[in-house]
Amino acid sequence: MPIRVQLDRILLERRMSLTELADRVGVTLANLSILKTGKARAIRFTTLDALCRELNCQPGDIIVFEPGPPEIDDGPD
Amino acid sequence: MGPGSVSSLLKTALDVVYVILWVMVAAALLLAIVVLFLQNDRQATLQDGDFMVRVNVTGPRASILLVCGAIYLSIIQFVIGRLRRLFTTLTAGDPFHPDNVARLRMIGIGLAVLELATVAQQVGTPLLLTEGAAHLRMPGLDITAWFAVIVVFVLAEVFREGARLRREAELTI
Numbered sequence: 527m528p529i530r531v532q533l534d535r536i537l538l539e540r541r542m543s544l545t546e547l548a549d550r551v552g553v554t555l556a557n558l559s560i561l562k563t564g565k566a567r568a569i570r571f572t573t574l575d576a577l578c579r580e581l582n583c584q585p586g587d588i589i590v591f592e593p594g595p596p597e598i599d600d601g602p603d
Numbered sequence: 604m605g606p607g608s609v610s611s612l613l614k615t616a617l618d619v620v621y622v623i624l625w626v627m628v629a630a631a632l633l634l635a636i637v638v639l640f641l642q643n644d645r646q647a648t649l650q651d652g653d654f655m656v657r658v659n660v661t662g663p664r665a666s667i668l669l670v671c672g673a674i675y676l677s678i679i680q681f682v683i684g685r686l687r688r689l690f691t692t693l694t695a696g697d698p699f700h701p702d703n704v705a706r707l708r709m710i711g712i713g714l715a716v717l718e719l720a721t722v723a724q725q726v727g728t729p730l731l732l733t734e735g736a737a738h739l740r741m742p743g744l745d746i747t748a749w750f751a752v753i754v755v756f757v758l759a760e761v762f763r764e765g766a767r768l769r770r771e772a773e774l775t776i
Contacts, residue, residue: 553776568775568776570775
């Protein structure tokens with residue numbers, strides 16, 4: 527997907543673990559892991575708000591657009 | 604799904620029909636074996652409108668008819684089985700489970716096969732019982748049944764879209 531999540535880089539810069547971030551923003555570790563690995567389809571503004579607040583960054587620091595082929599829907603068929 | 608609710612009644616009805624069908628299939632197959640070895644020339648009268656014929660109720664032909672009946676009942680049971688599984692996901696609060704798309708499609712195919720079997724029965728039974736085309740009735744097209752088949756396939760597509768939305772909701776953080 528052209529949209530890439532840079533959570534791992536920011537966490538490294540802040541020296542924060544994914545578990546700690548999950549505790550702080552109130553999102554389960556599993557869901558945060560989905561977001562970090564780029565498997566998420568969408569992110570709520572409330573989640574983005576909590577992430578930016580705890581990581582002290584802008585939404586653009588977490589999510590970046592990288593031109594590439596569009597994602598193919600892998601839904602049930 | 605409380606006691607007395609429509610869901611509860613439907614689930615009970617599906618369970619009862621499923622068990623009854625098992626018994627009927629087993630009985631038909633057992634009877635098919637029994638009549639295969641009976642050779643007492645017992646006859647019965649079949650009447651369909653003005654047409655009346657006396658047919659043997661024992662022997663290989665009657666046995667074949669019973670086996671065909673058992674296959675027909677098995678297809679109904681197959682459809683009921685898929686409905687039960689679909690209903691299980693519904694009662695679990697997950698009606699748009701991805702497997703339900705395939706289940707609905709199989710139900711549609713099952714209904715279509717049942718309708719084709721009915722046509723085959725309308726043509727085949729007189730031929731088999733009366734040794735020839737003594738009473739060859741042209742099979743009629745049941746518009747309602749085929750409409751039901753189309754409705755089920757449309758529902759399968761609706762569920763496919765529902766499953767896609769469910770997947771997206773799951774991956775919304």
